[in-house]
Amino acid sequence: MTKVTQHLWFEKDMEAAIAFYTSLIPGSSVSWTSTIPADTPSGPPGSVKISAFTVGDQRYMATEAGPLDPFNHSFSIMVECEDQAEVDRLWDALKEGGSVEQCGWLRDRWGLCWQIAPKRLGELMSDPDREKARRVTDAMLKMVKLDVAALEAAARGE
Incomplete structure (x- = not known):
């Protein structure tokens, strides 16, 4: 089955935001957090963080990669x-x-x-x-x- 996941782009403090969100809503959790091990437009290897988490029954991915929109x-x-x-x-x-x-x-x-x-x-x-x-x-x-x-x-x- 195809899955749909919302994606959030954080300029900074992604892990703090996710920890806060998952602490507020019962049934929420962080699945994993990592860094991108390659050069990206946002920076060198390891500078861009990514994470998967749920808030209640909703799936999210997040990126922390500096300013965008x-x-x-x-x-x-x-x-x-x-x-x-x-x-x-x-x-x-x-x-x-x-x-x-x-x-x-x-x-x-x-x-x-x-x-x-x-x-x-x-x-x-x-x-x-x-x-x-x-x-x-x-x-x-x-x-x-x-x-x-x-x-x-x-x-x-x-």
């Missing part, structure tokens, strides 16, 4: 959280040294974009009652960190 919003990692406590834990950890944005988005200290969303948001936004889904969406669009209780209140029309 910075991370941007065209790629983000969305984490669907079971409850507000998990949203709070991940939000607080990932925002440290980074920056927060609207609608549950943030950038971590390495510049990678994340969406930290409660599972309940998807359930409420896909509700067959489209007016309820609109109220939830309107509430979500005004939030920075997503708040399950406030989303539920919006669903109820409060």
Whole structure:
């Protein structure tokens, strides 16, 4: 079977980023880390690091090879959280040294974009009652960190 793996390019601190990510999400791990043993456009043998890891149930590869293109919003990692406590834990950890944005988005200290969303948001936004889904969406669009209780209140029309 064909496998799909996301690939991340880090300017520096790849191993620290991967260790941090895998420590946050249960079931995550680093499969291997190595260096490229040949000259590359980014440097001499051994100067470019590569790694394979999983975050939750998602496979990733990473390269640390100096500056190229910075991370941007065209790629983000969305984490669907079971409850507000998990949203709070991940939000607080990932925002440290980074920056927060609207609608549950943030950038971590390495510049990678994340969406930290409660599972309940998807359930409420896909509700067959489209007016309820609109109220939830309107509430979500005004939030920075997503708040399950406030989303539920919006669903109820409060």
